[in-house]
Amino acid sequence: MKAIAQDVYGSADVLRLREVDRPSIGEDQVLVQVRAAGVDPGVWVCMTGRPYGARVVFGLTRPRVAVRGRALAGVVVSTGSGVNGFKPGDEVYGTSVGGTFAEYAAASGRRLALKPSNLSFEQAAAVPISGVTALECVRDGGRVRPGQKVMVVGAAGGVGSFAVQIAKASGARVTGVCGADKVELVRSLGADEVIDYTREEVDRDGACHDVVIDLAGCRPLRLLRRALAPRGTLVVAGGGHDAGGLLGGYTRQLRAPFVSMFTGRHLRGLISKERAEELDELTRLIESGAVTPVIDRTYALADAPDAIRYLAEGHPAGKVVVTVG
Template sequence: MTAWVAPRYGGGEVLRTEIVPRPEPGERDVVVCVHAASLCSGDLHLLSGTPYLLRLGFGLRRPKNRMIGQNLAGEVVAVGAEVSEFQVGDRVFGEVPSGAFAEFVRADVKWFALVPDGLDMETAAAMPDSGMTALQGLRDIGKLAPGHRVLVNGASGGVGTFAVQIAKALGAHVTAVCSTRHLDMVREIGADTVIDYTTTDFAARGETYDIIFDLAGNRKLRDHRRALTPEGVFISSAGAPGGNWFGPIRWLGSVLLTNLFTSQTLKPLLMRPATADLQYLAELATTGSLRPVIQRHLPLSEAAAAISLFAEGHASGKTLLTASPVR
């Protein structure tokens, strides 16, 4: 089969396609024919090997696993001997450790959920990483309840567009912070109030929020706390820039340390893939409460170019890659 591989650390320029063996399932694995895939920030970190601390686990000088890509949707073409959750022909989606940017991918069944009838593969492929990050931040850490006032900082990106819609689906009043060119899009997906950060400082408006979900990493912690209610929850899924060696570790440390000395709840978010969360997202999508925002729609054959564009930042939703299924 054909797969995108990374022989060394870098950006989109280091990627190349290779003919590699088609995978066979282990006892608890499924093999999926990839119909669509999407990019996430984790792809960039694993491809570039930054922050450098990542390389202790993923390869010091070059990636231990050259296969890239984590988010996909496709059709099951083979199942392991102990797999009862899926059968050949099922449509599935999920986030796998690696290898999604290929004609076929093999992974444990725990990484997948069924694509329900009425949901297309492209929509399903766009949801796993960003959707689960938004859901776990708002529902699990934020304990969002109907009537809560939520501010999403970085509302136009992949996670941000999901966060706005999920917060609305859970009954919140949503304030979205983004740049001028994204204002209309963020309104269209349901934000009640939209703030243009190029002209307005949300922390200086005098408004306070029950939950602040920070996806931009562009403000000091004290700014977020000033805009948070005394018992409010601050969720960090970005972190302030910290250089190539340690990345956001210093920022995350300051969040955890400050949390010990305040009535507010200040927590970083590390998303953990879960089949139940994939199923929840699929239900929201089939009922019309959730619609992934797609910024770029490219063929899988242009994955290297897509990653280079994605690395430039200023995303407006997701980058989607579609494949021509192979039998």
């Protein structure tokens, strides 16, 4: 099969479209014919091996998994003997640890769900990582309740565009923080107020937000705390993957609970889980019309290196997706 793969860490220049073996599946896995794959910051981390602490997981000197990509949407080809709930021909979405920038991918049945009926494959591929992260930020990290004031920093990005919509569906009053060129997009997602960070900072309105969800990864915790109401909750999920140091921007996620011990506010770092249960909940929100993926650009499989370059260059408005076949 054709796939985007690499043998060494580096920039997008190390990626090649080449022929690799079609993956075999175990008894708890599903073989999926990939129709589209999401492009996430984690793809950049696996490609570059940065921050360097990530190499403990992905391979010390070279990537353990050659094929890039994590999120997918496609059609079931076959299932292992231990898989229930899927059959050949089912349209599914989810994640794979074996790479998804490829014509086929093997995925655990516990990381897949039936694709929302009202989404294209391209739209569905945008959901499994960014949508799940946003859901867990709002539901688990922020524990958002109706009537609360919620700020989403990085509201126009891949995760932020989902977080704004999920917070609104939870009954919150939402303030989105984004650049000047994305203000109208964030309003269209349902944000009640928008802060253009090129003109004003997140503490513009003082300490009034019950929950602040930071997905941008570049502001110090002390600044974010100034936007929180007393006893408010800060959820830090933006890693700042291209920051320096052993752990890059993920250091903030580790520091947040420690800092919380010395303030009256709750600071939580969130690392997303990839589970079918979250996908099922997102499917309900999507099919109800409460949440719609925002796609900035799509790229053909052969152009996947350009998709990663575009993601790394700046701030896409929503998601970047690679189409396959």
